[in-house]
Amino acid sequence: MTVLPAMLPGQLDLRRLVTTLRRRLRLFGAVAAAVLLATILITLQATPKYTATANVMLDPRKEKVTNVQDVLSGLPADSSTVDTEVEVLKSRHLAERVVTALKLDQDPEFNPDVRAPSGLGAVTAGIKSLFGATAPDQVRLSALEQQKHQERVVDNVLRGLSIKRAGLTYVINVSYESTEAAKAATIANKFAELYLLEQLEAKFEATQQATTWLNDRLAGLRNQVLADEAAVQQYKIANNLLSASGTSLTEAEISNYNQTLAQARAQVAEDEARLNTAKQQLARGSTGEDVGEALDSPVIQQLRAQRSQVSAQVADLAGRYGERHPEMMKAKRQLSDIDAQIKAEIQRIVSNLQAKVQVSRERAGAIGGSLGGAKGTLAANSRAMVGLNELERKAEASRTLYESYLNRYKETSSQQGIEQSDARVVSKAKIPTGQSSPKVPLNLALGLLLALGSGAGAIIVAEMLDAGLATAEDVERRLETSYLGAIPLLSSVAEDSQLSPIDQVVAKPLSSFSEAFRNLRASILYSRLGEPVRIVAVTSSLPGEGKTTTSLCLGRTAALQGAKVIIVDCDLRRRTVNRLLGAEPKLGLLEILSGAATLQQAIAVDEGSGAHILPLAKSAFTPKDVFGTSAMDRLLEDLRSRYDLVILDTAPVLPVADTRVLAPKADTVVFLARWRKTPQHAIEAAFRLLAGTGSHLGGVALTQVDMKQQTKYGYGDPGYYYAEYKKYYVS
Incomplete structure (x- = not known):
């Protein structure tokens, strides 16, 4: 294959x-x-x-x-x-x-x-x-x-x-x-x-605007130039800066002072050297005659000549008369007087040298003082020149700016009247000969495209708003669970039938409607491979989705096939089984759980199929937890041992909590969803509630499926081929 x-x-x-x-x-x-x-x-x-x-x-x-x-x-x-x-x-x-x-x-x-x-x-x-x-x-x-x-x-x-x-x-x-x-x-x-x-x-x-602004600006700049130049002249007068340079006389004076001071200091050094030399010679025991100044002195020279004569006379007298001769002694006294005069003259010369040194020093000091004064004047002039230079730069900048604005004003004035775009x-625009809009062919073409797009968009929106499930693919892809089958809408497969759905499966067991429940039973039996499935809980997310009808039809179909079947009404609030069967029993499920009746007393037998039914009777016994009791557990174990198929017709999951208590006790849960009606988010919400109970979800079956419309939902769904195989069934 x-x-x-x-x-x-x-x-x-x-x-x-x-x-x-x-x-x-x-x-x-x-x-x-x-x-x-x-x-x-x-x-x-x-x-x-x-x-x-x-x-x-x-x-x-x-x-x-x-x-x-x-x-x-x-x-x-x-x-x-x-x-x-x-x-x-x-x-x-x-x-x-x-x-x-x-x-x-x-x-x-x-x-x-x-x-x-x-x-x-x-x-x-x-x-x-x-x-x-x-x-x-x-x-x-x-x-x-x-x-x-x-x-x-x-x-x-x-x-x-x-x-x-x-x-x-x-x-x-x-x-x-x-x-x-x-x-x-x-x-x-x-x-x-x-x-x-x-x-x-x-x-x-x-x-x-530029001309007007420049004219106003020029007036201010002109006044600024005049003010800056006046400030320069006033500053020169205030600081005695009469020449352009302002310091030529002072600098020449300082130069002369420097030269004179150098000469004076040289003279001081020379005089001090002569004085020191004389003092050193005298300190060595010299008579002073060999002192440089003494050698040049005419007085010393004259006294030395006299002394030479007297010395010669003394020598002569010493040879002639001896040391004690009066003439000899007179000559010696005369020689001593000459020596004293020479010594006195030498002392006078040394004193002159000292006085000359002192004069030289005082002259050098005076020249140095004059030089310092000249330098002070130069420093004062230099500080004044800093201010003068600043004022002159400011005046020059003002004049340059003024001349620049004046030139620009002349240029701008010359441009007025010759501007170009x-x-x-x-x-130029000509009068059009034909209309530009509306463009009929283009509008019709765009309208056709828009019409096709709008139609396609409407289909997309309709499909998005269609929150219900329609095909097996929808169930498996959107819910990620098994698809158990489809229960047809009776009017779509048996247009002339006057029977109710639960009677249709008995009166016409070979019809396509009955075959749908046999297919559902087969899917349920194989929902847990390798494990027997005896107790089946039938539920849905919301009321009105065909739970009781499906439970009764499924039970009757299985009973007609020879299976021992019991249908248990577990919807405490609605008791729909009784309404569909048209009976009002005296005893039922609650009486068994309370011990008021036995199973044999409460069971009713369906005459058309032979299936057993455990209904809900009107009872004052309404415990808070009916299905979570040990009595319910014992009842289910008893039913498991007696029957091939136990169908629990439960309440919807979202409104009440009974089904969440009962679902884990079943071998599998059959979840019903009304074809194209039950919202997907409601089913998912019910799945989340059941997921926390540990119950086994066998899959989802779609109810009230319009088989004529189902053929329009795609080749992948079994209902797509209904027109081909419907003649196979006996209507």
Whole structure:
């Protein structure tokens, strides 16, 4: 046997799309037809409009009349500049100027207030005029209301404007759409014209403002220059800086003092050296005759000559008369007197040397003092020069700035009246010969595409809002659990049947309706491979999903096949089994659990199938926990030993807690969901509640399935082939 590969996740299944379209064909057709019809009506009722286009080119080139820099420079030749000018053309300011220039606020196309009333509006206006009501144009509007009114007119004008750049060129297309062809051309040309005029006005205004500002600035700078130069002169006078340099005399004086001081210090050194030499010679025992100053002294020379004569005389007398001769002694006294005179003269010479040294020192000190005074004067002049230099720099800066502004003022004044626009109109808008909208063929084509898309979107929305389950694939994919089978809606498989579902399985056991329960039983038996399934709990998430009908039909079908079956009504609040069977028993499940009756006393036998039924009788015994008792456990074990199949018809999971207590006691749980009705989130909520009980979920069975509609839900579901195999059954 060849097995076809399964569809991969996300893989397109054309047959599934086709079946979905077949199923939702009416919805698709209705939505698509409505959209297409609306498109046609809108197109036919739309007011014809005409579009005119003027071409404006940005031209950064311009004639250079004067070699002077412009106050407002021209536009740079780059892409961002073109985009900026596109936005300028779209500006409200320019639109307001167009409205004023063409008086568009009086045009009914842009100002609804001036439109002539028609229909009911005309009747209302006539009635108001009869009662003396003031016409709208006679009402005095406040400033705010006038502004809002003007803004509405500008908004209406801007709606028809389209400004686009022509590719990557410097050309801008100024297009306008209006209900009148001539008006469209006029407005487009006016936008281009006022755009160029606004550029010229901006340059003229900038030049005029610059000239005025420069003139005012020059007056202040002129006064500043005069004040700074006066401050320089006053400073020179106050600090005795008569020459440009201010310090030439003082510097020459210091130079002379330095030379004189050097000479004086040399003289001091020379005099001190002579004095020291004389003192050293005298200290060594010299008579002073060999002292340098003494050698040069004429007095010393004369005394030395006399002493030489006397010494010669003494020597002569000593040889002639001896030491004690009076002449000899007289000559010696004379020699001693001469020596004393020489010594006295030498002392006088040394004293002169000392006095000369003192004079030299005092002269050098005096010269040094004069030099210090000159240096102090120079320092004072230097400090004064710092201030003078600062004042002169300030005055020079003021004059330079003044001359710069004066030159710029002359240049700016020469530009007035020769401003040029940075753009020009290369093509004026012509009156269009054909309407630009509505474009009937294009609108119909777009309407058709929109209709198809809307129809497809409606199908998608409908499928998304369809929260119920329809096929086996829905159960297995969306709930991730086993699919046990489908219970048909009786009217969809037996249109002429007057029987109830529980009677149909007995009266017509070979019908497709009965076969559905045999299939369900087979799925239940194999829900736990390798383990016997005897006790089956039948439940659902919400009431009204066919639990009791399914339990009775399943039990009757199994009994007709020869199985020993008992159906236990476990819905304490509704007791639906009794209502479907049309009986009201005296004894039932609660009486057995309370010990008031035995199993044999409470069991009822279904005459049509032979199945046993354990109903719920009207009883005052209502314990808080019926199914969690040991009595219930013993009863279920007893039923397990007596019957092949025990069906527990339980209450829905979400409203009450009984089923959560009872479900773990069953071998498996059969969960019912009404076809296309039970919300998926309700089923998932019930699953979460059962998951915490430890019960075994055998799977999900769909109830009340319309088999005629089921064939539209895809080839993968058994119901898809119902039309092929329904003749196999005996109706």
